[in-house]
Amino acid sequence: MSISEGSLPWLEKVKSAEKTCIIQDGKRKVHYKFNDNEEMAEEYNMQTDVLVRRAWRRRGALKKDGDWEVEMGDPEPMAVQNLGSGIGLMEANNMPYVVKRITKGNIEWRIRNLHFPLETYSVSANPTENCITVRTTNKKYFKNLPVPELERVGLVPKQENISFAHNLNVLIIMYKKPPEVLQAEQAVLALIKSVKTIKDPGELPCNPS
Amino acid sequence: MATLAAGASAKVPEVRDIARIERIGAHSHIRGLGLDDNLEARSVSQGMVGQQTARRAAGIVLGMIKEGKIAGRAILLAGPPGTGKTAIAMAISKSLGKDTPFTSMAGSEIYSLEMSKTEALTQAIRKSIGVRIREETEIIEGEVVELQVERPASGVGAKVGKLTLKTTEMETIYDLGTKMIDSLTKEKVGAGDVITIDKATGKISRIGRSFTRARDYDATGPQTRFVQCPEGELQKRKEVVHTVSIHEIDVINSRTHGFLALFSGDTGEIKPEVREQINGKIAEWREEGKAEITPGVLFIDEVHMLDIECFSFLNRALEDEMSPVVIMATNRGITKIRGTNYNSPHGIPIDLLDRMIIIPTSSYTDKQTMEILKIRCEEEDCEVSEDALMILTSIAMATSLRYAIQLITLSSLVSRRRKSNEVAIEDVKKVYSLFLDEGRSEQILNEYQDQYLYDSKLPNIDKGAGGEPMEA
Numbered sequence: 001m002s003i004s005e006g007s008l009p010w011l012e013k014v015k016s017a018e019k020t021c022i023i024q025d026g027k028r029k030v031h032y033k034f035n036d037n038e039e040m041a042e043e044y045n046m047q048t049d050v051l052v053r054r055a056w057r058r059r060g061a062l063k064k065d066g067d068w069e070v071e072m073g074d075p076e077p078m079a080v081q082n083l084g085s086g087i088g089l090m091e092a093n094n095m096p097y098v099v100k101r102i103t104k105g106n107i108e109w110r111i112r113n114l115h116f117p118l119e120t121y122s123v124s125a126n127p128t129e130n131c132i133t134v135r136t137t138n139k140k141y142f143k144n145l146p147v148p149e150l151e152r153v154g155l156v157p158k159q160e161n162i163s164f165a166h167n168l169n170v171l172i173i174m175y176k177k178p179p180e181v182l183q184a185e186q187a188v189l190a191l192i193k194s195v196k197t198i199k200d201p202g203e204l205p206c207n208p209s
Numbered sequence: 210m211a212t213l214a215a216g217a218s219a220k221v222p223e224v225r226d227i228a229r230i231e232r233i234g235a236h237s238h239i240r241g242l243g244l245d246d247n248l249e250a251r252s253v254s255q256g257m258v259g260q261q262t263a264r265r266a267a268g269i270v271l272g273m274i275k276e277g278k279i280a281g282r283a284i285l286l287a288g289p290p291g292t293g294k295t296a297i298a299m300a301i302s303k304s305l306g307k308d309t310p311f312t313s314m315a316g317s318e319i320y321s322l323e324m325s326k327t328e329a330l331t332q333a334i335r336k337s338i339g340v341r342i343r344e345e346t347e348i349i350e351g352e353v354v355e356l357q358v359e360r361p362a363s364g365v366g367a368k369v370g371k372l373t374l375k376t377t378e379m380e381t382i383y384d385l386g387t388k389m390i391d392s393l394t395k396e397k398v399g400a401g402d403v404i405t406i407d408k409a410t411g412k413i414s415r416i417g418r419s420f421t422r423a424r425d426y427d428a429t430g431p432q433t434r435f436v437q438c439p440e441g442e443l444q445k446r447k448e449v450v451h452t453v454s455i456h457e458i459d460v461i462n463s464r465t466h467g468f469l470a471l472f473s474g475d476t477g478e479i480k481p482e483v484r485e486q487i488n489g490k491i492a493e494w495r496e497e498g499k500a501e502i503t504p505g506v507l508f509i510d511e512v513h514m515l516d517i518e519c520f521s522f523l524n525r526a527l528e529d530e531m532s533p534v535v536i537m538a539t540n541r542g543i544t545k546i547r548g549t550n551y552n553s554p555h556g557i558p559i560d561l562l563d564r565m566i567i568i569p570t571s572s573y574t575d576k577q578t579m580e581i582l583k584i585r586c587e588e589e590d591c592e593v594s595e596d597a598l599m600i601l602t603s604i605a606m607a608t609s610l611r612y613a614i615q616l617i618t619l620s621s622l623v624s625r626r627r628k629s630n631e632v633a634i635e636d637v638k639k640v641y642s643l644f645l646d647e648g649r650s651e652q653i654l655n656e657y658q659d660q661y662l663y664d665s666k667l668p669n670i671d672k673g674a675g676g677e678p679m680e681a
Contacts, residue, residue: 045392087388087389087406087409088387088388088389089349089389089406089411090384091381091382091384092371092384093384094382095381095382135378139378139379139380140379140380141378141380142376142378142379142442143379143442144441144442203417206210
């Protein structure tokens with residue numbers, strides 16, 4: 001089964017977005033501006049063309065600028081995260097946190113600071129809520145991992161594609177990318193490669209205030 | 210009666226425990242309109258006394274406001290001074306609850322150097338229209354396992370703490386900053402409570418106590434609610450409903466116009482373009498079902514202080530379908546409309562009067578006056594003996610209710626000087642002789658006016674003592 005270009009709402013959305021592309025620090029950075037006040041930023045590795053980071057920013061109803069929400073890649077450094085939200089509450093630094101990555105063939109989640117042995121964990125596909133659920137038998141950790149990549153091509157997570165391992169206090173969960181996801185990625189990549197790339201940061205279309 | 214007693218006994222420790230932040234104002238004893246289920250006014254209830262017909266009328270108006278369908282109606286509370294006009298308006302605001310905006314202003318507030326009269330009125334009108342916006346926010350919901358707060362030994366410096374929250378599936382430790390520790394202590398959160406914390410604003414709400422703690426031999430009040438420990442993840446996305454006024458949205462959006470907005474601040478004038486943009490946006494949200502409009506109440510006290518321009522502006526503003534219900538109060542009879550040479554009832558132009566429904570208030574009887582004084586004595590925490598109260602009542606009838614109310618705390622201070630807890634007749638008498646009421650002050654002026662400066666009635670005043678006579 002192949003996906004013809006433009007048959008998916010996700011591809012349509014990316015196509016219609018206002019895109020800006022720049023190559024900086026050896027990374028291809030793309031900024032998307034969608035119609036409904038949403039913004040997305042991506043970073044691609046120049047050598048492998050693999051997506052390294054992707055973040056979203058959604059405008060609230062009261063026109064407040066939201067914070068960037070990292071969908072995948074390294075989270076924002078703690079110092080940046082704590083600048084904005086001054087409510088005086090944050091997870092302790094020895095608590096588990098999730099980092100998501102994409103490799104050529106897999107979607108990967110690394111949950112750091114989880115020091116329980118491997119048999120404690122159960123990782124199951126949850127097709128009804130379109131996520132992968134991580135549980136612990138000692139009821140210390142629980143997480144629903146959304147898989148937007150699958151949702152965008154209209155698939156649900158399947159148990160047989162999941163594998164997981166535990167090493168050095170890190171729980172690694174891998175999900176084998178189905179061919180549809182790979183095709184959609186290729187289509188998006190082709191699309192942004194056709195966008196005119198800005199070489200000089202001075203050309204960026206931002207309005208000085 | 211029974212509920213009243215129970216309420217009083219439950220109230221006492223609470224009031225004594227927490228430092229009372231609210232100070233006692235002229236109308237702080239009012240808790241509602243004091244109507245029964247048939248909207249019939251009880252003679253003494255919720256801090257209101259007498260004025261039954263006016264209160265009944267206000268109750269009907271309240272029903273109209275609560276329904277929220279009728280926009281742009283004007284109600285005038287008219288009556289002599291000290292007959293409870295402001296009290297009725299306060300009572301309406303108290304019975305409306307938190308979600309209906311109620312803006313209270315005095316007529317003279319619109320005269321400001323910072324903005325024009327119509328801008329002030331527009332802002333007041335837009336403050337009284339609420340928008341309920343549904344928004345998705347991230348909240349943390351869980352049962353408190355442990356709350357540790359470490360205070361620095363020296364007593365100064367930042368407090369640090371740790372909060373452990375759990376659901377049926379997981380447990381997480383959070384680091385706390387000073388701000389969060391303060392709000393946790395203010396909410397009296399302890400182990401076993403189920404709480405939610407809004408991640409964006411840091412607002413904490415206590416949902417109840419966990420069922421697993423139901424057996425703890427804690428003395429719990431009857432209000433304690435037992436709830437299940439939440440399930441799943443601690444952090445959830447939940448739809449919440451905010452109520453904000455349109456004015457607040459105006460201010461948020463007018464600030465983003467570069468750094469110049471820093472100087473104008475939020476009190477400055479807001480451009481009509483911004484307002485139009487926001488009206489459009491709200492209409493859009495409304496169609497999408499994201500927002501709901503709740504028209505509230507704008508209360509303008511001393512409405513005769515408005516001038517003719519304001520009245521004609523109001524005339525037009527009331528026609529807009531987004532306008533709130535406007536309640537006005539005045540104590541003037543037939544008088545000049547400010548800004549003109551014409552006389553009109555209540556100092557309000559006839560065309561605007563024609564759009565209003567008028568609720569009259571009348572003077573209190575001596576029995577009602579006594580009830581009010583009794584309520585005020587309780588509110589001001591003064592014990593007054595029966596006969597002193599009688600004297601106060603007769604003072605109130607002879608002079609004014611406001612003057613008699615002023616005497617309550619004063620005479621209680623005098624009674625404390627002679628180490629008595631109860632105000633007696635002699636205290637009231639002493640205060641009455643020390644402080645003049647308006648009538649006696651006028652009488653003195655009439656008798657000794659020749660000794661005062663700038664007296665206009667006697668042009669042949671001794672020129673040596675004063676300066677030039679004042680201009681008429």
